[in-house]
Structure formats: structure tokens, C-alpha cells
Amino acid sequence: MDKSSSSSPTYSERYADVTISSSDGVLFKLHRKNLEVYSEGFPGTDVPVHGEVVALTEKASTLELLFQYMYRERQPDLGKVHLDELALLAEAAEKYLVYSAMGVCKVHMQLAISVMPLKVLGYAAKHSYESLCVDAAQLTIDAKAVDALQHMDLICFAKWASAFAG
Structure with missing residues (x-):
């Protein structure tokens, strides 16, 4: 049996120059130039990393999607991604300012209202x-305050509560 047809593909990490760790311990070998661009x-x-692993707070499944926006490849079909993800x-x-992902995420968040x-x-x-705030707020009129507070910072929550206080 041909060994190459039965095993998982392997990828060269020869040119990857940074290792990023997800919060759940998955390591990603990436190209710093792509992250920079x-x-x-x-x-x-221009910032030396000296071979250290950069730990991020996001889980692997989130980073896997995010990093696809930093390479010249097909972007993930966000219509097939679970809404929590x-x-x-x-x-x-938004946190890492990945502009190619920000716009499409915003569109899909709008669709998830x-x-x-x-x-x-x-x-x-x-x-x-x-405008997304206005659209979403209209559907939260019957929400419980305790539920709303889980999703908003205090300033947003105060505005939300005063808008529906009557």
C-alpha cells in the first residue's frame, strides 16, 4: 500500500517564522509577513520573536477561521459556521484588526440578528x-435585563435600559 495515499498530508513549516498558541493548546505555524500585511x-x-510561542486568548477553531483571512486562499463560508463561532x-x-474578515463578519452578524x-x-x-445597533435593539425589547447585561458593556446596557424604561 502506498504510504502517501493513506496518511494525512504534511505541510512544510520551513518558511513559517512564528508559532501561535490558542487558548486550548493548539499550535499554529504562521508567516509573520502575512500577519503584518x-x-x-x-x-x-521588524519585531524579533526569538522562537517564542505567542499565546492568544482565542480557541483553536476561532483562530483557524481567522487565519484563513491572512492567506491567499478561499475564505470560509460563514453561512455554514455555527452562530456562536x-x-x-x-x-x-475586530480585536486583531483583520479588515478582510471584519466586513464579512459584520454582514453575517446582521443576518443573525x-x-x-x-x-x-x-x-x-x-x-x-x-445602524446594526439600531436593528438589533429593536428585537431586544422583551429581553430580560440580566440576559442583556451578559452581552453588553455597562455603557451600552445603560443606554439599552433607558431606551426601554418607558
């Missing part, structure tokens, strides 16, 4: 997407 949230190639990806894209309006409202308020 496609985001503003990672150090550029979409929300995590949207936050990571009817399913998770509080989560979308919190995301939209945090990242100053005013």
Missing part, C-alpha cells in the same frame, strides 16, 4: 456599528 493586531516582521470570529477580527439579537447588539455597540 493582513492585520494590524500582530507585530510586524461566528460571534467569536467577529470579535477576534433574529436568532441572537442581544449578542449582535453587544458586538455592534462595542465596535460602533450604529
